[in-house]
Amino acid sequence: MEVSTSKELQAFGETSIEKIIEELREECEIEKHLPGGGYLHMSDELPYLVIYRNEDEDIEKGMDRATVRLILSEASFLIIGNKDFEGYQRLMFCLSEAMSSKFKSFLIIEVFAGDPESRKFKIKGPAGKLSTTIKVLQEQLDDVDSGYRALQLGETEVQDTLQRQPEGKKPLLDLPQLKDSGCLLLGVEVPPVYRSKEGEDYPVFFRSFKDDFVVALHKTIFHFIRIQTSSGVKSYRALGQKHLQExxxxxxxxxxxxxxxxxxxxxxxxxxxxxxxxxxxxxxxxxxxxxxxxxxxxxxxxxxxxxxxxxxxxxxxxxxxxxxxxxxxxxxxxxxxxxxxxxxxxxxxxxxxxxxxxxxxxxxxxxxxxxxxxxxxxxxxxxxxxxxxxxxxxxxxxxxxxxxxxxxxxxxxxxxxxxxxxxxxxxxxxxxxxxxxxxxxxxxxxxxxxxxxxxxxxxxxxxxxxxxxxxxxxxxxxxxxxxxxxxxxxxxxxxxxxxxxxxxxxxxxxxxxxxxxxxxxxxxxxxxxxxxxxxxxxxxxxxxxxxxxxxxxxxxxxxxxxLEEGGELxxxxxxxxxxxxxxxxxxxxxxxxxxxxxxxxxxxxxxxxxxxxxxxxxxxxxxxxxxx
Incomplete structure (x- = not known):
């Protein structure tokens, strides 16, 4: 199936959101440029969405170019632009509702960088209600930590909270919306160890860190999909994009x-x-x-x-x-x-x-x-x-x-x-x-x-x-x-x-x-x-x-x-x-x-x-x- 593309939408009217969802159903995989420099890449076959938000007025200066790359290889991801945040909220609610109707449940994970001094991952979510998914994410992120002992990263911290967004930001969806749409929302704060305190990236280290983080994310998402949804995904390895980028x-x-x-x-x-x-x-x-x-x-x-x-x-x-x-x-x-x-x-x-x-x-x-x-x-x-x-x-x-x-x-x-x-x-x-x-x-x-x-x-x-x-x-x-x-x-x-x-x-x-x-x-x-x-x-x-x-x-x-070990020819x-x-x-x-x-x-x-x-x-x- 060919990937559908379009020019940037000027605003999130109800008609435009309905059109996005209809196109997703018809095309199975879509790419959309959205208001304020936003971008949606989504697969109709995978009940999850990984999100990075950028609400700064200057999209070029505001974009954390390293952190956003942690999600760019996902088959389903959304970059929130700096215009019409309420429209993005409506879009996320409608997408969650549509995908939950198809798969029984839907997962949203927002990824954002922590304080420059931070040395630990932090998971924000309902730890008491969905402890297995959060526990898997915690274990996977601890595995990432263990690969970088020289950095002295602390154990992943789990925060059982309704505030799953970055400090000082509006929530993506409130609790009634999450319940109505059948969606689980998690926030993942990433320690920005891949850049200096002055904000300069370490490209070689970042590549390794990113690859390990993506695997941790995919294993967690697959666990949620297998337990909580009716999707037929058979392995965490199937969660990458199926259409090659240009x-x-x-x-x-x-x-x-x-x-x-x-x-x-x-x-x-x-x-x-x-x-x-x-x-x-x-x-x-x-x-x-x-x-x-x-x-x-x-x-x-x-x-x-x-x-x-x-x-x-x-x-x-x-x-x-x-x-x-x-x-x-x-x-x-x-x-x-x-x-x-x-x-x-x-x-x-x-x-x-x-x-x-x-x-x-x-x-x-x-x-x-x-x-x-x-x-x-x-x-x-x-x-x-x-x-x-x-x-x-x-x-x-x-x-x-x-x-x-x-x-x-x-x-x-x-x-x-x-x-x-x-x-x-x-x-x-x-x-x-x-x-x-x-x-x-x-x-x-x-x-x-x-x-x-x-x-x-x-x-x-x-x-x-x-x-x-x-x-x-x-x-x-x-x-x-x-x-x-x-x-x-x-x-x-x-x-x-x-x-x-x-x-x-x-x-x-x-x-x-x-x-x-x-x-x-x-x-x-x-x-x-x-x-x-x-x-x-x-x-x-x-x-x-x-x-x-x-x-x-x-x-x-x-x-x-x-062949002796059971491999196929x-x-x-x-x-x-x-x-x-x-x-x-x-x-x-x-x-x-x-x-x-x-x-x-x-x-x-x-x-x-x-x-x-x-x-x-x-x-x-x-x-x-x-x-x-």
Whole structure:
């Protein structure tokens, strides 16, 4: 449903209030500019309203810009302007009456800042009559307090009083109006610890404080809704706005544009890989030519300036603010890496970007290499070439088009590509690509059933970053892709060894090993063929040390644990994100910001997949997946 907007109302006549309520019923969610700089954002599906009042003559000077931001991410909030307060009172009474008729009860919470010296939250309300809701609010605000012990905040104070408004202000509604409209009114005085005594805000601290306060408010509101109303809200996470604000859309668009202004993997890959390989083998594994990289299509300084000109501080939605800030840090690292290719700085930033290798991951890799033996390559008759792979890939694209006619993607066979990869939903493969038929079936699901599919599913969402990828999305993406190989029966011994070998190679690079040392480690100590040892080593040594390849086994380990703990697989295919983003993804789904997915992979519908997922949930070791 589209959000309705209008120009500022000049006055609150009875007709205009009736029109607001009628429009709310018809549109489900409305936005209204109101007299004196007021503003209403309300959902017809949520029986609550959070209020901030500004009655000062000078709306710009009078607005407490930090405190008002505590409520701006709410699905239902009202900012009271500096004109016609009686009209606002009539509006609140009528809204309360209408919503109580629909949901049996209605909640209004007024939020305001306390005295500059205040160091405690204060709750004003009928503590004796509705003690459970107030108790929950008290507990939640005490939790906020506990997170800032250095400030020595006092315990939340509950005042059982009829005066629930700020000191010296008129009440929003009097007691008879509250009874007649079926409304509970609470006042929440917030200690303004997010600014100095002189009124100067602490922006970094305020962001954290605001996010914690919003969660406390939502948990309290959900408790009231669940106990006192007939609303079907199922979680406190559903209480945020379901329509993205324009400033949010703009920041999302610009972050996506910055990332798509360059091809990260393409620019990290050497353009002369064939020459490097030929020379290395011709010199009996001794000579390693310098990597030559493609020219940067951008000025790093200019791109970083654009990145940090984005006003992320204006995003009040805690979930979106978090993923935007994460993404900006990741893009900053990527841009730095591209300008530092071939240097030690590239490698150090790579470790920051993709993470270090945990002891558990190292042990898992070594166990696989110890327990899984290298298999001889199959004879040439079972080998498929690039054009054969292209035919199978196009068949999979046709399967996606059966689910959504708007799906479109292409296969590109190129001589200047050294690895099979997906970029922005398009499939690229080397012209001399060769692999056996079983591996082809597995890689179809790896590249198309995972990477292309999640790109397209993410594209259908209002957040562009879900197709481009939230921070650290690679780990889950590659874990899903490798899992798909197992589910379709194509996870071979050599493939599993390759994933483990990448971890061992990255670990060696982290300990200072060079190209020849890593190659010999894989070839002599772990019995990789020279061909496979070179492929693993050359990828790890891109840029000076590119540790993205640890994501495959790392992601599989994380995904296995997720499934063992009862997690589902299908929701992970709705876009490109990390496992740690699932609470945010679930929140955005509950708020109906995100829509149902368009595409599901072929393998999810098979009985064989169900059985194999069952084995994983039961704890089968990774080294046995190739035999299961």
């Amino acid at each position: 400033k949010v859309k703009e920041i999302d668009r610009q972050l996506a544009e910055i990332e798509t202004s360059y091809e990260f993997l393409w620019l990290v890959s050497p353009a002369n890989i064939r020459h490097i390989k030929d020379t290395f083998f011709e010199t009996n594994y001794e000579q390693v030519l310098n990597y030559h990289y493609r020219l940067l299509p951008f000025d790093p300084d200019v791109l970083k300036r654009r990145l940090y000109n984005l006003k992320l501080e204006d995003v009040d939605d805690p979930a979106l603010s978090y993923i935007f800030r994460e993404k900006r840090e990741e893009l900053d690292l990527q841009i730095s890496m591209l300008s530092e290719r071939g240097s030690d700085s590239f490698f150090y930033n790579s470790m920051m970007l993709f993470g270090k290798i945990s002891n558990d991951l190292q042990r898992e890799a070594e166990t696989i290499l110890k327990e899984v033996n290298e298999k001889e390559d199959q004879d040439f008759k079972s080998i498929m070439k690039a054009e054969d792979f292209k035919i199978l890939a196009n068949r999979e694209f046709d399967y996606f088009r059966e689910q959504d006619k708007n799906f479109s993607s292409k296969v590109h066979v190129r001589e200047d590509v050294n690895i099979l990869m997906v970029s922005r939903g398009e499939l690229y493969l080397p012209s001399d690509y060769k692999l056996n038929a079983n591996e082809t079936h597995a890689l179809i699901q790896h590249e198309i059933g995972t990477h292309v599919l999640t790109y397209y599913n993410g594209q259908q969402q209002p957040l562009k970053l879900l197709s481009i990828g939230l921070t650290d999305y690679d780990t889950l993406q590659e874990g899903l892709a490798v899992l798909s190989e197992y589910l379709v029966g194509g996870l071979t011994a050599n493939r599993m060894r390759t994933l483990a070998g990448r971890v061992v190679a990255a670990s060696a690079r982290m300990h200072g090993a060079d190209f020849q040392e890593i190659f010999r480690l894989l070839n002599k100590d772990y019995n990789f063929t020279p061909q496979r040892a070179f492929n693993i080593t050359s990828r790890i040594m891109q840029g000076g040390g590119f540790t993205k390849d640890i994501s495959y086994l790392k992601g599989l380990v994380q995904l296995k644990k997720h 299908a929701p992970l295919l709705s876009g490109k994100f990390a496992l740690e983003h699932m609470p945010i993804i679930n929140e955005l789904k509950e708020r109906r910001v995100l829509t149902p997915v368009k595409l599901t992979p072929r393998y999810l519908k098979s009985e064989e997949t169900r059985k194999k997922l069952g084995k994983i949930r039961e704890g089968i070791p990774l080294s046995q997946l190739i035999n299961a």
